[in-house]
Amino acid sequence: MKKYKRRQQIAWFSFLAPAMFIFCLVVAVPFLQGIGIAFTDWNGLSKDSNFIGLTNLKYLVEDSQTRNAVKNTLWYTVITCVGVNLLALAITVGLDSKVWGKRFLRSVMFLPIITSLVIAAFVWGRIYSDIFPVNFGLASPLTSTTLVIPGIALMCIWRDTGLAMVIYNAGIQSVPEELKEAARIDGANAVQTFWNVTFPLLAPAFTTCVTLWLGYGLKIFDYPSVATNGGPGKASETVAIFVYNHFFANNRAGYGQMAAIVMLIMVVLITGITTRLLRRREVQL
Amino acid sequence: MSRRKKGKQYFITALLWAVTLLFAAPFYILIIYAFKPREATMLKSPLAFPDQLYLDNFSEAIEKSKFFSAFKNSLISTTVGVILLVLICSMAAYVIIRKGSSFFYAAWQYVFLAAIMLPFQTVMFPLYKNLVKLGILNTLFAYILVSVGFQMGFAIFLYCGFIKTVPIELEEAARIDGCGVFSSFWKIVFPLLKPVTMTVVVLSALGIWNDYQIALVVIMKDSVRTLPVAQQSFIGQQISYLNLASAACLLSIIPMFLLYLFLQKFIVKGIVAGAVKG
Structure with a gap:
């Protein structure tokens, strides 16, 4: 019997083992190694390095480039998170009525997500530099230090709104028709029905979406890297690009690793606190 | 009205x-x-x-950007990566939910959940150095492993949400009839997971096919490049040949467009099952 139980346990463990193995190899072990590197002055190439304690953290706080990168990342995150969620919510609620061709509209809205970020950045680069000046008489936002972040954020809003719509749409279909009917009979207008009936029931979807796009935004690397490579100057350098450059361009692995860990703490704190606040406001049906 | x-x-x-x-x-x-x-x-x-x-744009773009080489690499890594993800994540999520009372398995659920938030930057450099040491940098094998490792958290999260809703009685009945742990999973539970499997397939296929950041770090050699990295360098070279760059971009969208066309209804269903309930 004991032998049977042992075999049973091994069988169960073998279900987790492959995932566990790959996870340790790719995520867990490098993560722990990274914590070790963050407290050294390693340049990433030489054999030896010195333990320097929290000196990297001190430099990081004093570095004006850090502040610039954090500011750009937060600005980008606010625009995309608000933009994607407002737009997706508005379109989902709009489509939840008698709209001609709504299935077609929903499919088209999802289409941008199938493009890669490289393609999205390329197409929007063309729009900004060819169409904007010729057809609208506007300069490309990607060449302006103040408009470059909103310009890049617009690419993300274009590509991601369809995905957020799928999540909101799943939520809105769980709103019972009788509730809206009851509100209408009680004399509520469309706006009141939305705020008092539909939106509270969409709250779980709202929490999911806000958390997802906060995370995407704070970790953003691809769009600014592909579209402007952090430029003009350093006007669109995000924290992720800042870290990447310290590893692969500036050869400051210890410093970059400390920045990466601060980045992780920033992501965990901001998304964690926001999720908790939003979850508390959710109502149960 | x-x-x-x-x-x-x-x-x-x-x-x-x-x-x-x-x-x-x-x-x-x-x-x-x-x-x-x-x-x-x-x-x-x-x-x-x-x-x-x-139409000459397309033939010229294919030739100049070595389109088929990148296309082949993307196709191999996406296919293998997605199959691997579906197999190992469904199994892991199954034991995590069914053995949830054990501290060990419950702890792993939180580890995988936390990994969704982890920025790639945090592990990027040590991982890169390890791949060099193992001698597998610049291979599709390494690229697939890393992609799977980073997609795993979300896939397990989706599977866990769904497996919670699968009644345990079916498996118990099978167990009584003499079915082992493995065969009761593959023969009874796995087929029931089809909706969420389809979502995992679509989302992780999109994720791997369109991934840029991991490919940038893991793959630096021309011959193993996947489409987004190859395209970025092609666009950089052809900055005054916008027609060629556009043609190359258009061609690379086609496979994902077809996948989306055929699996569209599953995306919606699966996300309902996984993300919102979870």
Whole structure:
């Protein structure tokens, strides 16, 4: 019997083992190694390095480039998170009525997500530099230090709104028709029905979406890297690009690793606190 | 319906169509650029419809960007990566939910959940150094492993949410009939997971096919490049040949477009099952 139980346990463990193995190899072990590197002055190439304690953290706080990168990342995150969620919510609620061709509209809205970020950045680069000046008489936002972040954020809003719509749409279909009917009979207008009936029931979807796009935004690397490579100057350098450059361009692995860990703490704190606040406001049906 | 209400409905419909057209506009630009000869992309009317369909762009883009090599790499890594993800994540999620009372398995659920938030930057450099040491940097094998490792958290999260809703009685009945742990999973539970499996397939296929950041770090050699990295360098070289760059972009969208077309209804269903309930 004991032998049977042992075999049973091994069988169960073998279900987790492959995932566990790959996870340790790719995520867990490098993560722990990274914590070790963050407290050294390693340049990433030489054999030896010195333990320097929290000196990297001190430099990081004093570095004006850090502040610039954090500011750009937060600005980008606010625009995309608000933009994607407002737009997706508005379109989902709009489509939840008698709209001609709504299935077609929903499919088209999802289409941008199938493009890669490289393609999205390329197409929007063309729009900004060819169409904007010729057809609208506007300069490309990607060449302006103040408009470059909103310009890049617009690419993300274009590509991601369809995905957020799928999540909101799943939520809105769980709103019972009788509730809206009851509100209408009680004399509520469309706006009141939305705020008092539909939106509270969409709250779980709202929490999911806000958390997802906060995370995407704070970790953003691809769009600014592909579209402007952090430029003009350093006007669109995000924290992720800042870290990447310290590893692969500036050869400051210890410093970059400390920045990466601060980045992780920033992501965990901001998304964690926001999720908790939003979850508390959710109502149960 | 009152007249005022009807008018409002027309207004909403028109507005939604207008917004959707705006979202479709970038595709229009990509398509017309891809079918114009080079001179026409430099004229003063970039939005104009092409005079004739200039198909030479595609053959030239395929040749110059070594399209098929990158396409093959993307196809292999996406296919293998997705199959691997479906197999190992469904199994892991199954034991995590069914053995949830054990501290060990419950702890792993939190580890995988936390990994969703982990920025790639945090592990990027040590991982890169390890791959060099193992001698597998610049291989598709390493690229697949890393992609799977980073997609795993979300896939396990989706599977866990779904497996919670699968009744345990079915497996117990099978167990009594003499079915082992493995065969009761593969024969009874796995087929029931089809909706969420389809979602995992679509989302992780999109994720791996379109991934840029991991590929940038893991793959630096031309011959193993996947489409996004190859395209980025091609676009950089062809900055004055927008027609060729557009044609290459358009070609690389096709597989994901087909996947989306066939699996569209599963995306919606699976996300309902996983993300919102979870």
